[in-house]
Structures are given as C-alpha cells and as structure tokens.
Amino acid sequence: MRYPHPDERSYLSRRVFLTHALGVVFTLGVEPHLTRVLSRADEPPPNPYRGGVWLAGDHHIHTKYSSDGKYEIAKQVGEAVQHGLGWCVITDHGAKDHDKILLKKAYPDLLEARRAYPNIFVFQGLEWNVPAAEHGTVIMPMGEDEARRLAEFEARFDPKNTSLGQPPDTEEAALEAVRYLERFVPAALFFANHPARRGLVSPHELRAWSDVGKRVMRGFEGAPGHQMDKMRGAYRQKPSAQSWQKYPPESYLTYDGFDWMTATVGGVWDSLLAEGRPIYITANSDSHVHYKEGGSDFFPGEYSKTITWLPERRPSAVLEALRSGSMFTVHGDLIDRLEFYVRAGDRHARMGGTLLLPPRVRRVQVVIRVRVPSSTNFAGQRPTLHHVDLIEGKITGVSADRDNFTNPTARVAARFLARDWKRDDDGYLRMEHVIEDPSEPFYLRVRGTNTSRREPFPDPPNVAAPWAALWFYSNPIFVRLAG
Numbered sequence: 001m002r003y004p005h006p007d008e009r010s011y012l013s014r015r016v017f018l019t020h021a022l023g024v025v026f027t028l029g030v031e032p033h034l035t036r037v038l039s040r041a042d043e044p045p046p047n048p049y050r051g052g053v054w055l056a057g058d059h060h061i062h063t064k065y066s067s068d069g070k071y072e073i074a075k076q077v078g079e080a081v082q083h084g085l086g087w088c089v090i091t092d093h094g095a096k097d098h099d100k101i102l103l104k105k106a107y108p109d110l111l112e113a114r115r116a117y118p119n120i121f122v123f124q125g126l127e128w129n130v131p132a133a134e135h136g137t138v139i140m141p142m143g144e145d146e147a148r149r150l151a152e153f154e155a156r157f158d159p160k161n162t163s164l165g166q167p168p169d170t171e172e173a174a175l176e177a178v179r180y181l182e183r184f185v186p187a188a189l190f191f192a193n194h195p196a197r198r199g200l201v202s203p204h205e206l207r208a209w210s211d212v213g214k215r216v217m218r219g220f221e222g223a224p225g226h227q228m229d230k231m232r233g234a235y236r237q238k239p240s241a242q243s244w245q246k247y248p249p250e251s252y253l254t255y256d257g258f259d260w261m262t263a264t265v266g267g268v269w270d271s272l273l274a275e276g277r278p279i280y281i282t283a284n285s286d287s288h289v290h291y292k293e294g295g296s297d298f299f300p301g302e303y304s305k306t307i308t309w310l311p312e313r314r315p316s317a318v319l320e321a322l323r324s325g326s327m328f329t330v331h332g333d334l335i336d337r338l339e340f341y342v343r344a345g346d347r348h349a350r351m352g353g354t355l356l357l358p359p360r361v362r363r364v365q366v367v368i369r370v371r372v373p374s375s376t377n378f379a380g381q382r383p384t385l386h387h388v389d390l391i392e393g394k395i396t397g398v399s400a401d402r403d404n405f406t407n408p409t410a411r412v413a414a415r416f417l418a419r420d421w422k423r424d425d426d427g428y429l430r431m432e433h434v435i436e437d438p439s440e441p442f443y444l445r446v447r448g449t450n451t452s453r454r455e456p457f458p459d460p461p462n463v464a465a466p467w468a469a470l471w472f473y474s475n476p477i478f479v480r481l482a483g
C-alpha cells in the first residue's frame, strides 16, 4: 500500500514514477550494451551509481554572525574544503536584527567566500528557531534572491526576530512557515536539527511538517554536531517542562554520537519510514568554535560528513540529493563510499528511492558496496570496518496515532562481518542479500561500525571521546509491490 496523501495524492505517485522513469532513462541510455552484458551469465548487472558524482557536505555551520560563533564565513568554507567537503551551508542563528545583518554583512561575505573557493558549493542557509520546537536548518536554492528571500522568511517566522513584530511561537505558526516555504520557495529545504536534544520535537510535529511541506521538509539530523562536547552533541540528557512528556529518559542521550531517533532500531525514524514517508537523515558539525580554541566543535567535515550522490556536479543536484535521500552519513571517515541499491528484474533503486516490484518478479537482490578510505582520518587513524547491518522494516501505512514513535517490525535482517564480504576489483567491499517473495511493502536501511557493538552505546556524560566508536548510517530504500 502506498502512503496516501489525500490532499496531494499525486505527489508520491509522481515520485515513484520519477524514480522508475529515471531508471528507465538510465536503462535506455545503455540498452544495447546492457543487453549484451546480461546475455553473459558471468557478468554482474550494471551498478546504478556508475556515472554519478559523490560529494560530501555539511548543512549546519555557524560563523561570527551568530552570537555564539567566532569565525569568518571564508574561514569556515576554507576549513570545509580542507576537510574534504564539496558543498556546505552557512546557517547562523535566527535572532534579533539577524535578517538585516544577513543582508548587509553576512551575504556579501558569503559571496566573497564563493569567489575565494570556487571548488565548493556554498549555500545560504539559516538556523531557524522553529516555533514551539527545536532549531532547524533552512537551505535556500542558489540565485540572486537567495538572501532577500531568506531574510524575509526569518523576519516573518522566527520568534527570536522582531523586525516585523513578534512572530508567534506556536505549533500552528511552524506549520504556517513550512506552508510558506512549500508555496513560495519550493526548491528550499528544511531539516530539523538535533531533534531529540531537549525533547522539543514531538512525533506529531514531525508528521505535520512533513505533511504540509512535502517538497521542502525531508528529514532531520541523524547525528547532531558539537561532537567534542563533554555532553555529546550538547544533549541535555534530561527533559524540561517544554519537552514532549512521553519521550522516555533514554531519548535525551546520543548513542555513539547519533541521535536517539535514528540510533534506535524501531524508533522514531523507523515509525516514520513505516508510513512510507520520505524522511531522510544527515550528519553535520554545527561548528561554532573549534575544540582546540575553547569550543566543543569540529570544523566542517573534520568528523561528520553527509555524503551525497549526484547524477552530475551542480548546486541544484546537491539540494535534490538532500531532498531525495540520495546520501549517507558517516563519522570519522569510517567509509567514504556507500553504494547501496536493490534490484528486481531490470529495475533498481538507489538510496532514498523506491523500487516498484514488477508483478511476476518475486526476488529482490540487495547489494551493499562500501569503500574504506585509503588515507587516515583527521585523528590520524585508519579505522577498520567491523560489521555492517541491513535493517528491514515493514511499510504498514499511515499511523492512526500521530504521536506513534515505534515500529515493532524494524529489525536487523542481516549482519555482515569480514567473512561475509568479498573485495571487488576496485577495492570496494561487497555484501549481498536476497529477499524472496515479499508479501508486503518494506524498506531497507544500512548501518556499520568499527566496533563489535551489536547496538550503539549510550554516550556517558562528561566524556569527550568521539573517535573510539565510529558509525555510518545510510538512507532508506522503499520497496513496493506493483498492482
């Protein structure tokens, strides 16, 4: 069953169609060759990631234009380049008069940084104080109006900005803001930041934002920034009066650096994926002040990366990858490539995509190819991949309970250790899994670590040791049954 959007039913159907259509275009483009290859039984089928570009990035970076920030925009962009990023988003805090500072000072600096570093895409963003909730990243599509439109959005909808009067700080005001983006800046994006940090983002708010922002609201930080903070991620570790009171005490912690919503198999993220919602995760630095200079942060790319796969290298393709889940997250450069895809007959789907299983094809092949970097990470280590988990959950349809935050069907369907993968000619580690005759729609996602931990450990308070346990998390692939 498809996730039905009664008010905009065509959207996801169109999305399935587009995914499928892209597959068809891809297939048609190589048809003569493909036919020959498939006729030789010893050749593997083509890899849907071939021909694209991998580009790492960070959508949550502060500068001196945040009251708690320190660096010039060009300094942060330079650090992003130094640490291997190909795109980044400058997201200073929404605040009193920040819309004016953005237009007069910060945006000219951002344009200067673009000129100084032509090999990285620098987007104009905002760390929005989402009314009645947490912070969120808003990313603007590049264009001559980018800063003006963002400043206008901030003045209208950020409760800490009073340039147009005091915006309301209510759940309805947040929905109004997302509707505004969806209508007037549909190429923009909104991700919830550090969602479980203070328990301010309830499951029904995530669902509501996703319902009214089908194009612009596509997920949240799977791992927060501030990874050198002694309270990892600067997580408060306990609820406040403003918290959604049904979250359990363990939700206020990070788990080997990842947010509880993502790190829990069968948790908040899985409950949203069970509805077939296109909700995707990212990992960012939230870089304010580096830990060697008195802060608790890494520079962009130094520890956290969101690695996107693009059909070609252009700024709008980065935003489309973020929108469509064509990306994975990683800490400490544990891996630098993840080709995770499913095939059935002549169809395939990449991360974030949907495979529509043809009626007579009952066998879904899952391929996971990862690359471990050949150089050391920024702690001077070469971490070893210990195991990779393939997580499966059923797509059971829209939850009647808008605050549901569990999915009991989610489970580790396969665990791959070194003995279970083989090394391909290009050095990638290949794992395969087959799902026979599925009777219900489902989704798959992948995680892996350098530790032998079966589940990530809760991070203890007053310890800053982020390099010991490293994880990567993929985005999901949805599999639906045709007919």
Ligand SMILES: [Zn+2]
Binding pocket: 127, 135, 193, 194
């Ligand atoms: Zn924040």
Ligand SMILES: [Zn+2]
Binding pocket: 060, 062, 127, 135, 286
């Ligand atoms: Zn921030």
